[in-house]
Amino acid sequence: MSINQDDIMHIANLARIGLSKEDVSNLQVEMANILEHFEVLKNIEVNKKEPLIQSDEIQSVTREDLNNNTLSNMNSSMLSNAPELQEGFIKIQSVFE
Amino acid sequence: MSKSNLTELTISKARKLLDKREISSVELTKAFLDKIAETDNFVKSFITVTPELALKQAEKADLLIKENNIHDLTGIPLQIKDNICTSGVNTTCSSKMLENFVPPYNATIVDKLYDSAAILLGKGNLDEFAMGSSTENSYFYPTKNPWDLDRVPGGSSGGPAASVSSDQVISSIGSDTGGSIRQPASLCGVVGLKPTYGLVSRYGLIAFASSLDQIGPITKDVTDSALLLNAISGYDSKDATSINFQTPDYCNYLKEDLSGIKIAIPEDYFGDDIDSGVKKVVYEAIEVLKKLGASIEEISLSVMQQFALAVYYIIAPSEASANLSRYDGVKYGFSDRLNSGDLMETLYKTRQNGFGPEVKRRIMLGTYALSSGYYDAYYLKAQQAKKMIKSEYEDTFKKYDAIITPTSPTVAFKIGEKFSNPVQMYLSDILTIPVNIAGIPAISIPSGFINGLPVGMQIIAPRLREDTIFHIAYSYEKATNWSKFKPNFNT
Numbered sequence: 166m167s168i169n170q171d172d173i174m175h176i177a178n179l180a181r182i183g184l185s186k187e188d189v190s191n192l193q194v195e196m197a198n199i200l201e202h203f204e205v206l207k208n209i210e211v212n213k214k215e216p217l218i219q220s221d222e223i224q225s226v227t228r229e230d231l232n233n234n235t236l237s238n239m240n241s242s243m244l245s246n247a248p249e250l251q252e253g254f255i256k257i258q259s260v261f262e
Numbered sequence: 263m264s265k266s267n268l269t270e271l272t273i274s275k276a277r278k279l280l281d282k283r284e285i286s287s288v289e290l291t292k293a294f295l296d297k298i299a300e301t302d303n304f305v306k307s308f309i310t311v312t313p314e315l316a317l318k319q320a321e322k323a324d325l326l327i328k329e330n331n332i333h334d335l336t337g338i339p340l341q342i343k344d345n346i347c348t349s350g351v352n353t354t355c356s357s358k359m360l361e362n363f364v365p366p367y368n369a370t371i372v373d374k375l376y377d378s379a380a381i382l383l384g385k386g387n388l389d390e391f392a393m394g395s396s397t398e399n400s401y402f403y404p405t406k407n408p409w410d411l412d413r414v415p416g417g418s419s420g421g422p423a424a425s426v427s428s429d430q431v432i433s434s435i436g437s438d439t440g441g442s443i444r445q446p447a448s449l450c451g452v453v454g455l456k457p458t459y460g461l462v463s464r465y466g467l468i469a470f471a472s473s474l475d476q477i478g479p480i481t482k483d484v485t486d487s488a489l490l491l492n493a494i495s496g497y498d499s500k501d502a503t504s505i506n507f508q509t510p511d512y513c514n515y516l517k518e519d520l521s522g523i524k525i526a527i528p529e530d531y532f533g534d535d536i537d538s539g540v541k542k543v544v545y546e547a548i549e550v551l552k553k554l555g556a557s558i559e560e561i562s563l564s565v566m567q568q569f570a571l572a573v574y575y576i577i578a579p580s581e582a583s584a585n586l587s588r589y590d591g592v593k594y595g596f597s598d599r600l601n602s603g604d605l606m607e608t609l610y611k612t613r614q615n616g617f618g619p620e621v622k623r624r625i626m627l628g629t630y631a632l633s634s635g636y637y638d639a640y641y642l643k644a645q646q647a648k649k650m651i652k653s654e655y656e657d658t659f660k661k662y663d664a665i666i667t668p669t670s671p672t673v674a675f676k677i678g679e680k681f682s683n684p685v686q687m688y689l690s691d692i693l694t695i696p697v698n699i700a701g702i703p704a705i706s707i708p709s710g711f712i713n714g715l716p717v718g719m720q721i722i723a724p725r726l727r728e729d730t731i732f733h734i735a736y737s738y739e740k741a742t743n744w745s746k747f748k749p750n751f752n753t
Contacts, residue, residue, distance in 0.1 A: 173626070180583060180629040181590075182622055183614035192626060198685050199627060203572045206643040209650075226502045242350070242366035248597035257592050258605040 168197050268293035269429040270748070273338050273486040276432060280327055280337050287327065287337030291320040291381050294339045298383065298430045304751065306405045307415075307425035309344045310352050311384035323379045333378035334489050340375065341434040343422050344385035345392055346477065347466040348372050351382070355468050356400035357390045359589050359596045359616035369466020370501070371435060371477055371494040378493055383431050387421030390618045391586065392442055392470045394418050395690040398681050399620045406677070407450060408749035409715055413674040416446030416690075422480045423450040427749055433481040433490055437467055439474045440574055441669075441694025444706035447480055448669035448718025451708045451747065453735070454480045455487045456694075458726050459701035460505035462491075463498035471581035472503075474574075474698040483745045484707065484735045488512035491728060507726060515729040516736040521555030523734060526662040529560050530567035531693055537672045543710035543717040544668045547738065551666075554737050559662070565654045566696040569647040574695040575688060576631045576644040582621075583628030589616060623684060652700045659724040664734055667693050669706040669718035697722055705731045708744035716744075 173192050177184045184192070249256040268290055271279070279285045295313050302308050316339060323337035342348060345355045347365035349372075354360045368376070375382075389399035397405040397420025405420040407413040408428035415424040419436030423446035426434050436443040438456035447454025455478045462477045469475065479490035491512050498504045527548060532541050552558050591597030591612030598611040617625070631640040658665060670690060680686040697704040702725050706718035719738075723730040739745055 168630075172630075176626050176630050176633065179633060180625050181587075181609050181613055182617070182625065183610035185614075188622075192623065195623060195684055196627065196630070199575065199688075202685060202688075203576060203640060205568060206572050206576075206640065206647060209569070209643045209647050211638075211642055211646045226499060228499065239366040242364065243594075246363055246366075246594035248591060248594075248599065255593060258599065258602070258608060260605055 168193060168200065269297045271432065272482045273335070273432055273489050276338060277334065281332060283327070287320040287323040287381065288317065290337065291316050291339045291383070294383055294431060301428055301430060304406060304411060305408055305424050305428050305430065306403050307387055307421040307428070307430060308341070308384045309354055309356065309387050309402060309421070312351055312382055315351065316381050316383050319379070319381045323381065326379050335375060335378040335380040335493055337379060337381065338432055339381040339383045341383050341386045341422060341425050341431040342372065343388055343419055343434065343436045345388060345437060345468045346372065346435065347468065348382065348385065351385065353385065353468070355391050356388045356402060357617065357621070358401045361401070361596065363595055365466070367466065370463035370498045372466065374494055386419065386425055386434055386436070389418035389420070390621050391468070391582070392418040392437055392439055393582070393620050393624055395441070395445055395687050396675075396680065397421065397446075398677065399618055401618055404677060407674045408751050409451065410674065411751055412676055413715070414449070414677055416449035416670070416674065418442040418446075419454070419480060420446045423447050423452055423454065426450070426452045426480050426482060428751070429748070433479060433486055435477060435490070435494070436480050437475055437477050438698065439471050439578060440698050441691040443478050443480060444694050444704060444718070444720060445670050445690060447706040449674040449716065451716030451744070451749070452480055452482060453484055453487050453705065453707050453745065454478065455491065455705045455728070455731070456697060456703060457491060457495065457728060458505070458703045460503050461495050461507065461509070461703070461726065461728070463496075463501040463504050465498055465500040469585040471578040472585065473581060474578060476698070484732060484739045485513070485516055487705065488516060488732050505726070510729060512728060512732055515732040517733055518737045518740050519555055520551060520734065520737050523556040523664070524662045525551060525556050525558050525734070526561040526658055526665045527558060528563040528665060528667060530563050531667040535671055535689070535692070536668055539712040540668045540670070540672060540717050543712065544666070544719050547709040547719045548666060550738060550741050551734065554741055556734070561658060561662070563654055563658065566651045566699075570651060570696040570699060571688065571692055573644045573647045573651065573699055574691070575627065576640050577648065577699070579624040579628030580631050580641055581628065583625045583632065586617075586621070586625055589613065591616070620684070648699050651696055655700045655702060655724075663723065663730050665722040667720045667722070669693060669720040673712050673715035673717060693720060701725065703728050703731055705735050707735050707739060708747070709738070709742070710744060711747070
């Protein structure tokens with residue numbers, strides 16, 4: 166599977182990762198090498214009749230909608246991890262002009 | 263008892279001495295803190311050491327012991343891998359992204375360990391976000407292999423494996439997504455268990471690939487592995503994939519006689535890509551199992567041998583690309599906003615400069631595999647192959663109790679040897695990743711040496727049959743002496 170620099174830029178954009186020119190050319194080579202090892206999957210027929218993820222493996226977990234007060238105890242320790250605070254709120258750059 | 267003797271203790275031996283009041287938890291904890299201070303400039307297995315917290319916990323544990331309020335781990339000093347959340351103690355994932363992150367809560371397993379009054383000595387180094395097989399991807403520094411400081415300890419739980427091997431801690435807790443407990447355990451000559459998916463709660467384990475990640479113990483011997491699994495396993499409503507299963511006392515399965523046990527040896531996993539010295543060591547180990555009464559038969563596991571690597575390197579990066587999208591420089595973690603014009607630029611720059619090369623590579627791979635036009639060719643096919651791998655194991659376990667392979671294709675390699683070649687690095691995991699894909703348990707135990715470097719044997723069992731793993735591993739350990747060898751590094 167060949168992959169060109171535009172592909173790399175497109176994926177980086179989807180993943181919201183900035184890349185330098187050097188990153189782009191490195192990734193192009195590295196990803197092409199890795200994708201080569203995925204070629205073996207071409208031999209696999211996907212059976213679309215049967216679900217691929219078995220439903221008995223995972224079941225939804227629900228709980229009572231109760232306030233157990235753990236969040237309010239964590240307020241200050243959670244906020245102290247924020248990059249920037251203002252009056253007890255997390256500060257971000259403006260979304261709209 | 264001298265200090266060096268104290269740090270050589272296993273959990274079960276320390277337990278006896280603590281209970282008989284021959285040593286105190288404070289003494290034991292101090293001996294380990296001293297050992298860390300003496301050796302970690304060389305080994306580099308810790309990211310954070312927590313001496314004040316540890317001594318405070320040890321004093322408390324000594325009081326509990328005095329009151330005869332004793333659990334298996336009361337007063338036992340441990341390390342925890344730095345991708346498992348510890349309230350109030352930095353949890354970095356060895357990433358610049360989380361360099362200053364202080365979790366507001368404990369992972370479930372940390373609560374469980376604290377409930378039994380275990381002691382936290384600190385947090386162990388890893389490949390950034392647990393992505394890697396050598397610990398060279400740590401943002402901070404690579405950990406060294408105590409058997410040869412020029413070599414890697416394996417990864418991603420390289421810190422935990424190296425610290426157990428060098429007697430800096432009694433035991434450590436790691437995480438295993440594709441071999442990250444077993445491969446470093448093998449390369450450092452210690453015991454590493456990846457439990458059944460869902461047996462140990464993942465709540466508070468910082469997510470890499472959620473369908474594959476599992477927490478497990480890294481220990482000096484098999485008994486300690488069973489003791490730690492007893493402490494950390496069990497249902498947790500905070501983890502949607504936790505199994506509601508009545509866990510037995512795993513120590514009941516530490517038996518020596520292997521008669522009646524049927525073991526399969528997959529010839530596909532003893533091929534040309536496995537170092538001949540490693541194969542020789544593991545074949546010798548299999549002979550020991552035979553003498554202990556196990557019956558041994560050769561089989562083939564050709565499906566997984568052919569597809570597992572591709573399946574893993576599609577599924578794991580795909581899940582990682584989704585899990586790591588939360589690092590956006592807004593709520594917590596690194597934020598590259600000083601010279602950024604707007605929110606979008608901050609987002610791109612935060613992820614460009616906050617993640618290391620391997621993490622970015624995997625996010626890119628996963629994003630690619632999930633992107634429009636490639637989803638059917640990669641992700642869907644990988645899911646189908648995953649199903650085929652699971653059935654191949656299920657068919658094998660209809661006839662056999664366990665499967666044995668080497669844990670790693672080679673002994674510890676030199677620092678830098680595979681660093682610039684991602685595919686070479688990924689191949690370090692070919693023997694361990696099929697186990698994660700199928701969600702079943704496996705252990706790596708020391709089974710010999712090549713030129714002074716440890717070799718591990720991997721024992722794989724069906725879902726929730728950790729009992730079988732402990733039975734086989736314990737009898738082998740009793741019949742041999744490998745767990746007792748210690749690295750002799752100059753400090």
